[in-house]
Amino acid sequence: MNNLIDVIIPVYRGLQDVIDCLDSVKSSFNQSQYELIVIDDCSPDPAVSALLQERFNQGEFTLLVNQENLGFVATVNRGMQLHPERDVLLLNSDTLVVNDWLDRIANAAYTAPNIATVTPFSNNATICSYPKFCQDNNLPSNTSLKSLDALCAATNAGDAVDVPTGVGFCMYIRRAILDKIGYFDVETFGKGYGEENDFCQRAIQAGWVNRFALDVFVQHTGNVSFGDEHNELKHTALAKLLEHHPHYEYEVQQHIAQDPAHQARIKIWLASLIQGELPIVVHVTHNRGGGTLRFINELSEDIRTQCFPLMLMPSIKKPGQLVLTQLTPSEDGLSSEESDYSLYVAEAETLLAILKYIPVAGFHFHHMLDIPHWVMSVPKQLTLPWLVSLHDYYYICDSISLTNEAGEFSQAERLNIDESWTQSFSSLLQEAKACIAPSDSCKAFYQQAFPSANLVTIYHEQGRYLKHDQFKVSGIEPKRNQPLHVVVIGALGKIKGADLLEESALLCAQKNLDIQFNLIGYAYRDLVTTPKSTLTMSGRYYDHELLDRLASLKQAGKVDVIWFTSRCPETYSYTLSSAIDAGLPIIAPNIGAFPERLFGRCNSWVIPWDADAEFVVKQFFDLATYGDSSPALSNFTSKTVPSNACNAYQYSTDYWSLLEPKAGISQTTDIDKTQLTEWLAFALPHTSDAPSVNQATRKRLLTILYYLRGLPVLRQLVKRIPLSFQRRVRNFFTR
Structure with missing residues (x-):
């Protein structure tokens, strides 16, 4: 390995991105010796060019200036040709780096003699993306860039996998492969997109490999540096790429299907649960989406700087078990998906053991439908506070809508309360820090059933739809x-x-x-x-x-x-x-x-x-x-005036005071590697979503029942079956 590495940052526009990128490189700490080379590709923004000149004059980096706009490909080629004996690292000007990022990438490049390129994790890096694979992401709210990179280093130290292509936002290239196959193909790929994929494919054909370093994270805002025409460029570039490498798409899809970095992402997520920078609130709910899921999603956004949300709900993938999972609404927003970031539990002991590891500040119960009643005692066993949101009338009546077996409402004046039902939820509601009703009407019904509960009205959506x-x-x-x-x-x-x-x-x-x-x-x-x-x-x-x-x-x-x-x-x-x-x-x-x-x-x-x-x-x-x-x-016209109580609370400012979490929950960026190793060994087996034979059979039988229920010939018969019996049958197959 050469002693000196050229870190090349091509710049076109995006003043604040450039400032942030340069500052991040300057403040990172590495043992590897490098020269920072910034290339002004004839920026259309005079402020960008002035900034680069000023910081060059201060001795921060070597500055090259293109007299005309060459585009990304020719610009980085110029940089790579500057010192023909050195390895290079290409870094977009809309990236942020931290810690000893360069050391770890350079080390990954020399774990085998035939490594051509190395790409790290990022939030916006297709097959190298985290948390969502092959998607553009925001950083998780419970981890800063610095702590997320440190978690990558701690959980996946020295780990890397082969990839069909590197990703150009941050890509280390060894000089030996440049000497062997040449530079980026500017003649074919013009001003940008597809050039690094072509280069990596040529490297593979020459007997080299491209590596994905699983122990480094570099933030990438994406597509700022070289303009807004990137989508058209990408389509054009892909067509050219496939002309030269007809099997490229197949290799990429094969890599996606195999997803060799899957376990590494799971480990990072697990580590972030115990080493995150925010306390965790566990939202207990059903798995049927709708307004309940929408509220949880909106609430989580409102309080994202105060705490980190996890959902505890009945598993769809593993019927009969609960899943502690990251909040992931489906694409249509109608249901919650069990993401890759999930922990599956079948009994109270396992859930308690998991929750004792992570910094849980409290619980927020939204629904108990299809959830075993022992879950209601978990906060008490952990001596943690809890809130209850009242999304329907399930705690009063198992029909959720205050209707009878015939589906009719007949309790407008006074509820006919079934105490054998409400008693099951008495402790949950009456010992909660607050039971939150989204309307005065809802609150009034619950006051009849649970007179000792601390009931408050807080309208959804910050009450803005009361402001007519x-x-x-x-x-x-x-x-x-x-x-x-x-x-x-x-x-x-x-x-x-x-x-x-x-x-x-x-x-x-x-x-x-x-x-x-x-x-x-x-x-x-x-x-x-x-x-x-x-x-x-x-x-x-x-x-x-x-x-x-x-x-x-x-x-x-x-x-x-x-x-x-x-x-x-x-x-x-x-x-x-x-x-x-x-x-x-x-x-x-x-x-x-x-x-x-x-x-x-x-x-x-x-x-x-x-x-x-x-x-x-x-x-x-x-x-x-x-x-x-x-x-x-x-x-x-309505004569029902909303109470003043609805204006007393705002989730964004008052959630923490409502929950009243116990003191002493602290987060630290210092990683306890012994605790981390112990936690990963315990938690990883619980991340498997493969259903048991019994669970798979129950799920198939329930699917058949739903199919039969929808047949026209059986529709009238199903209407005569009491709803309560239908619910019991469904619950049996989802246990």
């Missing part, structure tokens, strides 16, 4: 030979009003009323649609696209009012937030969170929750006749 002066509401003009367009949103079951919607649409068709209903979503059964009724169905939607769909309908004149058809109390309703955000008139039932959330909002009405189709159609007919000045609807 911030959302302009459109009006409704009387309809003259035009239809009234009523939009209904959601996945409608019986208790969500699917039957009422169908009956109303049928009645309009029978009476020749031009009131058109559009369901954005789907129902629990096939509903009668046009031409037999005035109902059309738009199909499923994703939360992130709902506002755009409503805006499109509004612009096209295809929505006059949003109708919430629920026949039971909602605790909050994110869908209502979307309707408010869209600035549309709203009709909702006078139960649950709707009245208080619509108080003071113009063109918003709350009608009797148990109204039949005749009554509902009468209101829409009056709305079509008189517009938003309908005399009948004027009697149905």
